[in-house]
Amino acid sequence: MAHYTVRTYGDPVLRQPAADVEEFDGALARLVDDMVETMYEAEGVGLAAPQIGVQRRLFVYDVGDGPAVVANPRVVDASGEWRFDEGCLSIPGLRLAIVRPARVVVTGQDLDGEAVELEADEFLGRVFQHEIDHLDGVLMLERLEEAERKIALKVLRDRAMGLDTSALESQLASVGSARAI
Ligand code: ZN
Numbered sequence: 001m002a003h004y005t006v007r008t009y010g011d012p013v014l015r016q017p018a019a020d021v022e023e024f025d026g027a028l029a030r031l032v033d034d035m036v037e038t039m040y041e042a043e044g045v046g047l048a049a050p051q052i053g054v055q056r057r058l059f060v061y062d063v064g065d066g067p068a069v070v071a072n073p074r075v076v077d078a079s080g081e082w083r084f085d086e087g088c089l090s091i092p093g094l095r096l097a098i099v100r101p102a103r104v105v106v107t108g109q110d111l112d113g114e115a116v117e118l119e120a121d122e123f124l125g126r127v128f129q130h131e132i133d134h135l136d137g138v139l140m141l142e143r144l145e146e147a148e149r150k151i152a153l154k155v156l157r158d159r160a161m162g163l164d165t166s167a168l169e170s171q172l173a174s175v176g177s178a179r180a181i
Contacts, residue, residue: 003038004052009091009156011053015137018048018055021071024113028058028071032111035060036067044089046127046181048134051090059131061181063124070116073108073132084126085173086140087180093159095173096152098143100129130181148172 007013021028031054039047039060048059058071080102085095103121106128110116120128130140141152152172155165 003041004034006038006042006047006051006089007053009139011090013050013053013055014090014134014139016050016055017137018050018057018135021056021058021109024071024109024111029111031056032058032060032069035069036062039067039089042089042180044180046131047089048131050134050137057135059135061124061127061131063127069111070106070108070118070128071110071113073106073128073135075104075129075132076107076117077105079103080121082122082126084123086126086130088130088140089180090134091139091141091156092180094152094155094169096140096144096148097173098140100126100143104128106132127181144172
């Protein structure tokens with residue numbers, strides 16, 4: 001198995017929509033193994049293929065029940081509203097309180113190409129929505145209100161210059177740990 005480098009903010013690959021997975025073969029199984037290994041090395045709980053530069057609609061996750069994969073996922077139902085601090089392996093160290101639906105139903109395919117339907121709420125529901133955004137070339141920054149997004153972008157700019165951004169960051173998320181996805 002090989003591990004990949006997680007692409008980070010500024011890499012154009014993170015802004016491109018991914019193409020459907022069409023071949024459910026050994027190469028896909030190896031890619032998924034490598035994605036899971038890369039996710040664990042990065043101490044994340046979710047990883048979408050574009051985050052390692054592979055433009056395929058595929059993500060892996062493990063919220064404590066072992067690794068799992070969904071190919072060609074689609075949100076077919078969503079309800080409720082939940083504000084939750086998200087972290088992203090592609091935007092290291094930044095946590096953002098983001099409002100999304102509390103519960104989603106996702107359809108997709110497993111590694112054999114068989115249809116699956118998954119209902120998820122709370123943290124798992126959040127992981128699914130965050131990863132599907134990656135497949136559409138959308139980063140969590142774009143889920144913020146305009147005023148908050150400006151603050152988050154300033155944090156990223158200031159950090160690049162080596163400035164202390166802790167005061168600004170406290171405006172974007174509550175204090176505490178969030179696992180990155
Ligand atoms: Zn992410």
